Structures are given as C-alpha cells and as structure tokens.
Amino acid sequence: MKTLFELLAALASGLFTGGALFIHFVEHPARMELGPALGVPSFAAMYKRASKMQPLLAFFSFFGGVAAWFAGANGWWLIGGIIMGSLFPYTMVMMLPLNKELTASGLDENSPRAAELLDRWGNFHKYRAIAGLVAFVIFLLLLRFA
Numbered sequence: 001m002k003t004l005f006e007l008l009a010a011l012a013s014g015l016f017t018g019g020a021l022f023i024h025f026v027e028h029p030a031r032m033e034l035g036p037a038l039g040v041p042s043f044a045a046m047y048k049r050a051s052k053m054q055p056l057l058a059f060f061s062f063f064g065g066v067a068a069w070f071a072g073a074n075g076w077w078l079i080g081g082i083i084m085g086s087l088f089p090y091t092m093v094m095m096l097p098l099n100k101e102l103t104a105s106g107l108d109e110n111s112p113r114a115a116e117l118l119d120r121w122g123n124f125h126k127y128r129a130i131a132g133l134v135a136f137v138i139f140l141l142l143l144r145f146a
Contacts, residue, residue: 002071009064009077010139013084016057017132019050024129028122036114043118044103051099058087061135074146080138083131090131094124
C-alpha cells in the first residue's frame with residue numbers, strides 16, 4: 001500500500017506541476033501579451049477549468065505523501081505532502097480574492113486595474129509552480145533513491 005501512495009503522490013504532483021509550469025511559462029505570458037481586454041476573458045475561461053483540476057491534483061499529492069508516510073515511508077514523503085497541502089491555504093488567502101475580482105462581471109476589462117490584477121495573479125501563481133516543482137522533485141528523488 002505504501003508504494004501505491006508514493007506513486008499517487010508523485011504522479012499527482014507531476015501533473016499539478018506540469019500544469020502550473022505551463023500556465024506560468026506559456027499561458028499567462030501569452031495572456032499578458034494580449035492585454036487586459038482579451039486577457040481577462042481568457043483568464044476567466046481558464047480559471048473555470050483549472051479550478052476543478054488543480055485542487056484535485058494538489059489534494060491527491062498531499063494525501064499520497066501523507067498516507068505514504070503513515071504507511072511507513074520516510075519523513076520526506078510527509079514533507080512533500082505538506083508542501084502540496086500548503087497550496088490550499090496559500091491559494092485561499094493570496095489568490096482567491098484575485099480570482100474573484102478577475103472573474104467578476106463588473107470588472108472593466110480595459111482598465112488599469114484589470115492589467116494590475118492579471119500581473120499580480122501571475123506573480124502569485126509563480127509560487128504555486130515553484131512549490132509543486134519542489135514537491136515533485138522530492139518525490140522523484142525518493143522514488144529513485146529511497
């Protein structure tokens with residue numbers, strides 16, 4: 001059972017990280033190049049889909065890491081799981097207010113405020129990608145060497 005939890009943690013963190021890195025390096029820069037008039041509607045369409053996928057992947061990675069540790073794996077599985085679990089409060093506190101404002105129907109998509117929100121969102125999202133990558137690397141190293 002331990003191995004199953006380890007594989008779940010690694011797979012989910014890898015999928016989460018792949019998505020987060022794609023958003024950070026490809027999708028969000030392209031959105032910023034379009035400007036806020038097109039970037040805000042693009043964000044809203046992306047957010048509707050990503051808000052269903054990314055939390056599930058983060059949860060499965062968190063659960064897998066913690067469950068592997070409970071099943072007898074070393075403490076690094078717990079650390080990787082906690083890193084992935086930390087994305088929940090970070091997202092709720094730092095990003096959810098931006099998400100709500102960016103998807104609000106009253107936001108003027110041509111306003112400087114819309115451009116500022118998109119820029120801030122990209123800066124905050126960078127830390128989600130970094131955290132996911134750190135957890136994924138930990139899990140990969142553990143699968144290889146532990």
